[in-house]
Amino acid sequence: MSGEYEQMWRDLGLNLEAHDALLGVLGKGYEDIFLSQKNRPAGMDYFNFVMSEVHSLRIKELLESQKAGRKVIGSFCVFVPEEIVRAADATLVGLCTGADFATEEVEKLLPRNTCSLIKSAFGFKLGQVCPYIESADMIVGENTCDGKKKSYEVLKTLVPNLYVMDLPQMKSSEGRAVLKAEYERFRKAVEDLTGVTIDAQRLRKGIDIVNGKRKAIHRLSALRKADPAPISGLDALLINQVYFYDDPIRFTDSVNKICTELEGRNKAQVGVFPKGAPRILLSGCPMAVPNWKLPWIIETSGAVIVGEESCVGERGTRNLTNDSGNTVDELMEAIVDRYFQVDCAIFRPNPDRLEHVRQMYTTYAADGVIHYGLQFCQPYQIESLQVERALEEKGIATLRIDTDYSMEDVEQLKTRVEAFIERISSRRAA
Ligand code: SF4
Numbered sequence: 001m002s003g004e005y006e007q008m009w010r011d012l013g014l015n016l017e018a019h020d021a022l023l024g025v026l027g028k029g030y031e032d033i034f035l036s037q038k039n040r041p042a043g044m045d046y047f048n049f050v051m052s053e054v055h056s057l058r059i060k061e062l063l064e065s066q067k068a069g070r071k072v073i074g075s076f077c078v079f080v081p082e083e084i085v086r087a088a089d090a091t092l093v094g095l096c097t098g099a100d101f102a103t104e105e106v107e108k109l110l111p112r113n114t115c116s117l118i119k120s121a122f123g124f125k126l127g128q129v130c131p132y133i134e135s136a137d138m139i140v141g142e143n144t145c146d147g148k149k150k151s152y153e154v155l156k157t158l159v160p161n162l163y164v165m166d167l168p169q170m171k172s173s174e175g176r177a178v179l180k181a182e183y184e185r186f187r188k189a190v191e192d193l194t195g196v197t198i199d200a201q202r203l204r205k206g207i208d209i210v211n212g213k214r215k216a217i218h219r220l221s222a223l224r225k226a227d228p229a230p231i232s233g234l235d236a237l238l239i240n241q242v243y244f245y246d247d248p249i250r251f252t253d254s255v256n257k258i259c260t261e262l263e264g265r266n267k268a269q270v271g272v273f274p275k276g277a278p279r280i281l282l283s284g285c286p287m288a289v290p291n292w293k294l295p296w297i298i299e300t301s302g303a304v305i306v307g308e309e310s311c312v313g314e315r316g317t318r319n320l321t322n323d324s325g326n327t328v329d330e331l332m333e334a335i336v337d338r339y340f341q342v343d344c345a346i347f348r349p350n351p352d353r354l355e356h357v358r359q360m361y362t363t364y365a366a367d368g369v370i371h372y373g374l375q376f377c378q379p380y381q382i383e384s385l386q387v388e389r390a391l392e393e394k395g396i397a398t399l400r401i402d403t404d405y406s407m408e409d410v411e412q413l414k415t416r417v418e419a420f421i422e423r424i425s426s427r428r429a430a
């Protein structure tokens with residue numbers, strides 16, 4: 001695989017040996033976890049292709065777009081408004097934060113008890129294995145949790161083009177004003193980077209492109225209400241992960257295409273799991289590529305995941321941005337309104353998130369909720385106790401899992417997940 005693209009990776013400054021090793025592990029993991037699934041929709045072929053080319057063809061496309069004068073912006077969080085980036089004809093890409101890499105080097109810069117997601121961002125940079133970080137013209141770090149906020153001070157020494165965006169911590173009018181000011185500052189920074197003045201027409205076009213992606217994902221989510229489920233949770237998660245990498249228009253078309261196929265499946269009552277299989281709603285920390293451990297454990301234990309209350313999932317995609325404004329200011333207000341609804345656990349208090357979990361549980365006819373917390377993630381781990389208590393009080397079976405990116409706890413997690421699936425299955429039978 002490496003031959004054709006070797007020079008491109010070398011020019012980006014990647015460590016070819018480490019990069020080859022990473023691609024080897026990724027390819028094997030993908031084969032074992034995704035390609036081994038039975039009865040996948042044919043539309044997944046496109047996403048298999050994207051994944052097989054995620055470090056090669058997609059990077060080549062980005063580099064070509066740069067040669068044509070367009071900029072690439074990398075981000076770690078769904079609070080970075082893609083609408084503004086698209087309005088300047090630039091491309092927003094999610095950065096690799098879903099696997100451990102160069103851990104020894106990372107732990108020379110960060111405490112061991114830092115969450116895997118933050119460590120992963122550092123590991124991919126220190127190990128020189130992420131072509132996205134290396135090709136981005138600007139990387140946006142957002143001040144969300146304390147771990148990210150403080151680690152960006154260190155990341156800045158490794159990534160000189162890091163732009164730090166501040167975020168509010170409370171859903172108050174003062175909090176909204178902070179978000180508005182930060183998005184205005186970001187718009188200016190994007191204009192300076194790209195040399196493009198963002199007018200109302202450009203901004204509306206940016207909004208429409210990003211709304212298109214979201215609408216396609218909404219269509220996919222709605223199809224997952226069916227029993228039998230027409231697509232596995234793993235494949236749906238993969239589509240939500242590809243959301244952050246692919247060309248948005250091509251992505252929207254591909255999701256719509258698979259949705260048409262899934263409509264046919266639902267009509268014919270064809271599923272990837274037998275009708276009546278226990279249905280799980282996943283909730284909690286985001287799962288970035290290639291973090292597939294927990295969904296893989298769940299779906300190889302006989303249950304199907306029917307929704308993700310996550311930033312790589314419905315928390316990130318559920319709300320559209322109103323595109324009816326006529327001026328840049330009106331459209332910017334609409335963007336702020338849209339993102340201010342994201343119910344990340346960094347906000348306090350955060351009752352909307354609990355409500356959203358309950359609503360998703362009902363909408364997708366789930367039998368139980370598995371809350372996924374990354375070890376050392378204070379916002380989600382602390383919130384998970386309240387979420388679990390509130391859900392159980394309403395009679396919703398909930399399992400709290402705290403884990404990291406290592407595979408050491410797979411057996412132990414499998415035992416807990418199997419016991420939970422048994423619990424929800426027997427409730428169903430009663
Ligand atoms: S969980 Fe919060 S900090 Fe993390 S990506 Fe989502 S919004 Fe951003």
Ligand code: SF4
Nearest residue numbers: 115117145147285377
């Ligand atoms: S998983 Fe938690 S601790 Fe880690 S970056 Fe996200 S919010 Fe911060």
